[in-house]
Amino acid sequence: MQRYLDLDDLLGLPREFFETFRPSNIRAKNYPLWTLKGDTNAFFALFFDNLATQLNLVGIAVSFGFTPGFVYHHFMGGVGASLLFGNLYYSLQASKVAMRTGKMDTCAQPYGINTPGALGKSFNVLLPAFLAALAAECGGSSASSCSAAALERAMFKGWSAACAANFLGGMIEFAGAFLVTLLFKTVPYGAMLVPIGGVGFTWLGYGPIANIFGSHSAHFPIVGMIPFLIIFLSFFASDQVTGPFPSILVAALVGIVLYGVVDLEGYGNNLLDAKEFVGEGGIQFPDLSYGFSQLSNSASLVAAFAFTNFIGTYACNIQARVGGDVFSPMESMMVDGLGSMIGGLLGSPYGTTVYIGHTTYKKFGATRGYSLLNGVVYFVMGMTGLHGMLNAVLPHEIVLGVLVCIGFTIASQCVEVVPRRWIPAVMIGLAIAWSDYMVVNGADNTFGAGNDIAILGASYVWVAMFWTFALMMLIDRWFVSATVIFLIMAALTSCGVMHSAQISFEYVDGHQVGAPPDTTKTWKLIVTYGAAAGVMLVYALLQKCGYAPAAEEEDFRELQAEKYSSKPAHSAGRSALSSKQRVPELAGDSLNLFDMRRDPVI
Structure with a gap:
């Protein structure tokens, strides 16, 4: 049985969930809630990572024929709720691990929209369902031929189908926690990564580069190109190219200045137009019974993206271990699935997942605060309808460079994780x-x-x-x-x-x-x-x-079984618990909001 299922992780799950919400672990005495440089840099990196994805998804939905007001009012509240759930849980998970191991530099796992899956489902679930609804409501496939009421009904139906797909995907991700051990012992990781790498290459990588050249907002490629070059430098050349300041924030500010230089009037008009969307957020409930009835033509693809998602979560969990932080793999996969299901129930068409990049955030010196704040900020944005204003302040071509770098990072991993002969x-x-x-x-x-x-x-x-x-x-x-x-x-x-x-x-x-x-x-x-x-x-x-x-x-199964073993998670936890390891005291104020000795002021 142990060959096909991680019994240690499975049997330890009740304890993992219970200890996550233990009051002493939530308080996490002497575990920093915020480190000035580390959590600040990590927050901006994760915030703009998520923002680039969300603004791109908003733009895609609008290009299908959805009205911006409908997207902000129906989509983004559920997105914010799912991000709050996941980021809050992973900040508490980090607190638990810090208290268990005594490692006060434990870094929470980054969490956000599953970008490849969201893009794939946008074009293969949301769009077909919306077009089918348009045909039924308006007798055609063009939103321009619809009355306002008919268009509203068509948008509601397409959105409901996408939310149902998100809920179904979350269920599969949750169940994947019980399958992933077997998969990693029988299928090469490189083969499992190829589909998501393909999405990274195309929808995340190539598509945004084309959009930068097209410059559909500013109509001048310089507005997106210069920020992209700054972001590319920080991703692949040196993280010091913008000095002590977060590179993505610097790139965004440069893009705003360039937009103002080439079309100040247009930029101002965008801000004025966006004011009408402020306050258009909140939670809206889809018709999931209708949505599930529309998934017969996309169930296979929904299952496939959910499959790649829980595989990716497991791999990210392994990366966190390499970085020195040991989390339960099954716990993380189940939380990802729950986050997607919560989002689907509350109106989010987009699944959520643990992100790659834990090792980078840990090098920043981040702990748990960046994750918690990210969830809170996006929840507030979703409830208050601020996405429209942010889309005007930061036209999405400015942040497209983030997607390009993430996309090609994912694609390059397909090659990096396999022997040369398999390329x-x-x-x-x-x-x-x-x-x-x-x-x-x-x-x-x-x-x-x-x-x-x-x-x-x-x-x-x-x-x-x-x-x-x-x-x-x-x-x-x-x-x-x-x-x-x-x-x-x-x-x-x-x-x-x-x-x-x-x-x-x-x-x-x-x-x-x-x-x-x-x-x-x-x-x-x-x-x-x-x-x-x-x-x-x-x-x-x-x-x-x-x-x-x-x-x-050479047997890839043996290599993967060793490389992706979850035994270190259990041994670390048992060792800390059996020895009742004392949590070291750190100097500073009682909350350790800014531990200056470990994380100096910028």
Whole structure:
């Protein structure tokens, strides 16, 4: 049983949740609530990270035909509530670990909107549901042809479907806590990371770069380009390029100044227009029963993004351990799932997750305050409708550079976590992930190319992951494993999990009902995958007889089992509890708001 499930973590969960809310851990005597330089820098980094994502998502929804007022009034209150829940919990989790281990430099895990998943669901859930509602309410796919009342109903229906998808994704993330140990012992981490890396490459990386050149707000690329260069320098060259000041804050201020120089009147008009949205926040409740009824065409993709989310949470938890802070993996994955479910119930279409970057925030000297303040600020913004004003103060092209850097960081990790020999497989997986971007943005159908891309674009998350996995096994000459993977791909294709937008065994003329029309028949894809499995089996037999090269001796499963083991979390906790380790006293005021010895004034 221990082979397939982390029993130590599972059995320790009740204690973990109980101790998180123990009054002595909440007070966390001598554990700094705020460090001047560390928590300040970490807060601005996390705040602008989330802000860039949220403003981009607002812009995408508006480009679909949603009115800005509807987005601010219906979307952002639920977003704020989910961020408050998660950031509050992770600040308390850090307090618990600090008290347990006596490490007063424990850094809370950063938390926010799951950017790749939110972008993917925007284009594959929110947009199709909204267009379907427009067709039903207005008899067309254009918001301009609708009456105000009909448009309001269509927006409500599309939003409800996206919220239902968010709730469903949260449930899958919660359940993923029980599966992740098995996955990390059977599937290469690089293969699991490829789909989210593909989103990072396209929607987070390439798309925002194009938007910077397009400059749809200021109509002058310099407004987004110079802030992007400053942010890029701070991400990849040196975090000292702006001296003691947070680089993202400096980049934002530079962008505002440049906007004022090139179009002061336009900037002022944006501020005046945004005043009408102030006060448009609050909690709104979606019609989840309707929303769930609309998910038949996107359930596979929702499950896929939830899958990549809990895999990412587990990996971020490992990064935190590398940084010296040991948190329960299952606890973190369950909290992520709960945060998404709470958001879905309260009107957020976007899932939440632990972010990469814990190691960086810990190097800043951050503790728990940055996380708590981030949650409080976004909750207040969501309740009061301040997103519209911030979108005017910081036109989203100014903060697009943050998304670019995050996107390509995620994409580059796909290569960094695999052996050099597997890089070609990863590149092919990332290329498959491009198909979704091309389909959504209207790939040219010359010579049928668009139809070919559509085959890969349908449920591309699963297609990219399984193809990467299969090619990795081919490179290692693990032919039996490759056989099994191709058989799984045939089975998933037959029921619509792969190469289709709808999970179903219904066929018309040999073509699965949810598969893209005018493309290769589904039955032919199934036969092709079956034939590939047969070829791999032949090679396995030849290898067994000594007529094919031997399999790669390095076993990725053993390496991952060691690298991603959660045993340090349990041993650290048991050691601290059994020895009743005394929490060291720190000089300073009773709350240690600013521990100057460890974190000097800027």
